[in-house]
Amino acid sequence: MTDATTASSYVSGGESLAAQASTAYNAALEVIASVEPRVAEATRAELADQRSSLKLIASENYASPAVLLTMGTWFSDKYAEGTVGHRFYAGCQNVDTVEALAAEHARELFGAPYAYAQPHSGIDANLVAFWSILAHRIESPALEKLGAKNVSELSETDWETLRHEFGNQRMLGMSLDAGGHLTHGFRPNISGKMFHQRSYGTDPSTGLLDYDRVAEAAREFKPLVLIAGYSAYPRRVNFAKMREIADEVGATLMVDMAHFAGLVAGRVFTGDEDPVPHAHITTTTTHKSLRGPRGGLVLAQEEYASSVDRGCPMVLGGPLSHVMAAKAVALAEARQPSFATYAQNIADNAKSLAEGFLKRDAKLVTGGTDNHIVLLDVSGFGLTGRQAESALLDAGVVTNRNSVPADPNGAWYTSGIRFGTPALTSRGFGHDEFDRVAELVVDVLSNTTPGTTKAGGPSKASYTLADGIADRTKAASAEMLEKYPLYPGLDLL
Ligand SMILES: *Cc1c(COP(=O)(O)O)cnc(C)c1O
Secondary structure (H helix, E strand, C coil), X not given: CCCCCCHHHCCCCCHHHHHHHHHHHHHHHHHHHCCCHHHHHHHHHHHHHHHHCEECCCCCCCCCHHHHHHHCCHHHHCCCCEECCEECCCCCHHHHHHHHHXXXXXXXXXXXXXXXXXXXXXXXXXXXXXXXXXXXXXXXXXXXXXXXXXXHHCCHHHHHHHHHHHCCEEEEEECHHHCCCXXXXXXXXXXXXXXXXXXXXXXXXXXXXXXXXXXXXXXXXXXXXXXXXXXXXCCCCCHHHHHHHHHHHCCEEEEECCCCHHHHHCCCCCHHHCHHHHCCEEEEECCCCCCCCCCEEEEECHHHHHHHCCHHHHCCCCCCHHHHHHHHHHHHHHCCHHHHHHHHHHHHHHHHHHHHHHCCCCEEHHXXXXXXXXXEEHHHHCCCHHHHXXXXXXXXXXXXXXXXCCCCCHHHHCCEEEEECHHHHHHCXXXXXXXXXXXXXXXXXXXXXXXXXXXXXXXXXXXXXXXXXXXXXXXXXXXXXXXXXXXXXCCCC
């Protein structure tokens, strides 16, 4: 792999590797087409779509061909319940190799005492973490008190008491409209059904996390789990402070770094902003800013290691061995010096995008960014998030609508648009391109007018984009996208 500062070469690793990837994909598509040609066609179409759209979805990225190719192998055919060297199935020596490698790379990359590579997704990583915390904090002391080695030894009555305790613990997490995630104790997710939940928000005037308020809520609510992490908060978090708060009330600090793991891996977030040394348990996805395969990881301090290790069979079935292999490849990539450059570029580009909006008088939640997210408040354009998202999509700009703090339009229509820089930074976009993106977005939104309902009132969904704007935006985007091609040298026949 070359150590290039332009991200566009990360995906090819040079011309000869790009040529080999072309050969591999062309052969694979031919084999697929021999069984179900429509799947081969959709796969080709997906690459064409990804190459030609301005992908600003904050949770998406482009994994390297090495990562993608690793997922398409016979590791998919293997059952490997258990842990490395301790499986419930025979013949797992090669799965052991790749799982151990993924865990080793994760430990080294993040400086974590322990890493668990089996979770299939971010949600699964969080489920493993929740049950590990319950096992460590509730089950183990109960077993000790009752003199039992494991739950199977408990009498029916003791088991009923323990089951009741599992379901009656408290979790304190960031509110959804401040940028928190559904898995942090909200009712539509199982976390909200498992835990009594309360949330901390952000300061209404600044949009920033207020640690005094978090501490106040923690003292009052006394959670078992204090959870930090976000999907739509455009700022850094001081995890050392979060740990102090957790310690004061005897909570376990869990950090869900699903969105910003790439910035931790690339050492953009260090010291108090690096969650791994401060949290008891850190979870992440591997496919967002970390740029790996679709999956999850759990990192833990030593005291939680044995309970996290029981993720399978606690909440997981057989691991996706092919994806664990791809995690090992992606984490090896993230340990290269070029990844640190990439991560710094993600943050620099977010700043450029934010400045591009601010100098064109657009309003940003918190007034800017210092991570990979920019949250644009579109109320200044007289639009809902839903109208803005649709108008932008018509113009080939792919984003998603998002609530802003105390959103007057609720969680469905919203008043915000969330932008993220990881994907386009992978293509090689820099300051000038992100400034241009801001210009194009402002142009589209300034030329979008809200529609009216049948009754004649203002609509939150319908809109009109002025003639010619979509084409003008698409042409300007195409120029940039051609200059920074996705997977350069990868040519499908
Ligand atoms: C994306 C995300 C998840 C869920 O990840 P999946 O892989 O989609 O299950 C969990 N937590 C946070 C904070 C996220 O941003």
